[in-house]
Amino acid sequence: MAATQTVAQLPELRKVNTVSLPECFHLKSSTLRPSHGVITLSGYGIGVRVDRGHLILEDGIGTxxxxxxxxxxxHGLRRLVVIGADGMVSLGALRWLADQNASFMMLDRDGSVLITTGPVRSSDAKLRRAQAMALENGTALRISRDLIDRKLAGQERVASDGLGNEPAASAIRRLRSDLAGAQSIDTVRLIESQAARVYWSAWRTLPIMFPKSDLRRVPDHWRAFGSRVSPLTGSPRLATNPANAILNYLYAVLEAETRLAAATLGLDPGIGVLHVDTHYRDSLACDLMEPIRPDVDAFVLNWLRREPLPRSNFFEQRDGNCRLMAAFASNLSQTAPTWARLVAPIVERFAREINTSNGKRQYNVPARLTQRNKREVRGGNPLPAANSPFRPKRLCRDCGREIAYRASHCKSCVKGILSAHITEAAHAGRIAAQSTTAQIRRAATQKTNARARYDWKPSDQPDWLTSEFYVKNVQPNLVSISGSSIAKQLNVSYSYADDIRKGRIPHPRHWKTLAELANLKGNRTE
Incomplete structure (x- = not known):
């Protein structure tokens, strides 16, 4: 899933002390810091070790x-994510992470979960035995219906509110209503697959934005979400466009968090109730993450709707497989705490259901993930609020530069856009000014003004309101009056009113109104 750059390696020099390295081979060092409690390592020569009680982390590419x-x-570290398999992790480092209650995840470059370790808990034989018996006593069917019901409810919400596809939402709603009558797990799987077909068909035409400067380097099939099924594998694995590659990676992070949560409660992540047992897959983790998949989908959908995707974040292999660049995958790993909080109550609910699968409760399942019992005793919310995922960087839609969150373009690009808009508006204004309707209105206004000038008589003007009085007393006070107020009182255009404010002397019939507007009514100044 995550790709790394191909760079030139350091030249092999036998006499390093006597030969100076070229400038391009000088090492460039930077500092890693936890972001949202997560540090992601990628590249080549990854190192995780302990030195004098400190955890030493190292990654990078080339120099x-x-x-x-x-x-x-x-230290602020809660999760350490390693992408790839080129490097070394010491036993002391794993012990350091366990002592600090920090999780360790290792993901392959194709997005599959290789290793997950977390805080060490004792194995719960009773729960594992109950897991193994769930398929025989009907508990698996009941739990499967509940998990898929939650998933379909989330997909219905995304289809309706996020995608605005009410027919798809209605179809999912009908399939969800059929779940209650499902009498076998195979029927539950069939309903889930039918809903998935409807759900992902609603995503097919979703446009994917890229900065305009990147469009010439973007393949055509990257510009829409397309099919959720990859033509390379006949399944979602090995995505061929960025949107599906992002989903695959986030699902892998969610799966890793679900595996950790199940192991924390003493469950066996490999003994599932819904997914068929296969090699190299933890079926229970895949079962329990199903209700949270729509939350991941909603996060990605909101991102794709609001932000362009830089071409530099993705890499296309020779077979067409789309991979995420390591730096971008590191940013996506910061969502791990969010998915952990969302899946925690699902895992604890499963453990409680399994605990009572034989008709009586064996013992109280500890709420290690949500601390539900402590929260209820204190009178608080039994479930912790899930913190929102990290906010993606706001990028200019033209050049792809990082910008402020309320903007859509950078300062350089917005100048050209505003100039184009002004030119278009001016052109449209000139066309509108010569239309038949505009000419009729202009003729009517001119006729009204001509009639007003003809009807006005100098004898109607007060004796004190002379030309000298207007220029000396009225005109200076008009500067503090808004042009809109003058236009409203005189029933003239805003441009003409602004000219009056700036010193233009209007027709004498307007002097009295302007004097009243300037609070000079009847106050003749000698």
Whole structure:
């Protein structure tokens, strides 16, 4: 799933002390820091070890290396994610992470989960035995219906509110109503697959935005969501466009968090109730993550609707497989705490259901994930609020530069856009000014003004309101009056009113109204 750059390696020099390296081979070092409690390592020569009580992290590509030295206190690390398999992780580092209650995840470059470790908990034999018996006593069917019901409810919400596809939402709603009558797990799987077909068909035409400067380098099939099924595998694996590649990676992060949550409660992540047992897959983790998939979908959908995707975040292999660049995958890993909080109550609910599968409760399942019992005793919300995922960077839709969140274009690009808009508006204004309707209205206005000038008599003007009085007393006070007020009182255009404010002397019939507007009514100044 995550790709790395191909760079030139350091030349092999026998006498390093006597030969100076070229400037391009000088090492460039940067510092790694936890973001949302997550650090992601990728590249080549990854190192995770302990030195004098500190966790030492290192990754990078070629001459660009990143380092991090974390103490045992106040380090802020909750999850360490490693993408790839080129490097070394020491046993002491794994012990350091376990002592600090920090999780360790290792993801392959194709997005599959290789290793997950978390805080060490004792194995719960009773729960695992109940898992194994769930398919025989009907508990698996009941739990499967509940999990898929939650998933379809989320898909219905995304289809209706996110995609605006009410026919798809209605179809999913009908399939969801059929779940209650499902008498076998095969029927539940069939309903879920039918709903998935309707759901992902609603995504097919979703446009994917890229900065305009990247469009010439973007393949045509990247510009829409397309099919959820990859033509390379006949399944969602090995995505061929960025949108599906992002989904695959986030699903992998969600799966890793679900595996950790199940292991924390003493469950066996491999003994599932809905997914068929296969090699190299933890079926229970795949079962329990189903209700949270629509939350991942909603996050990605909102992102794709609001932000363009830089071409530099993706890499296309020779077979057409679309991969995420390591830096971009590191940013996506920051969503792990969000998915962990969302899946925690699902896993605990499953453990409670399994615990009572034989008709009586064996013991109280500890709420290690949500701390539900402690929250209820204290009178608080039994479930912790799920923090929102990290906010993607706001990018200019033309050049792809990072900008402020309320803007849509950078300062350089917005100048050209505004100039184009002004030109278009001026052209449209000139056309509108010569239309038949505009000419009729203009003729009517001119006729009205001519009639007003003809009907006005100098004798109607007060004796004190002379030309000298207007210029000396009225005109200076008009500067503090808005042009809109003058236009409204005189029933003239805004441009003519603005000219009056700037010193233009109007027809004498307007002097009295302007004097009253300037609070000079009857106050003749000698």
């Amino acid at each position: 660009e290396r990143s380092h991090c030295r974390l103490p045992r206190v106040d």
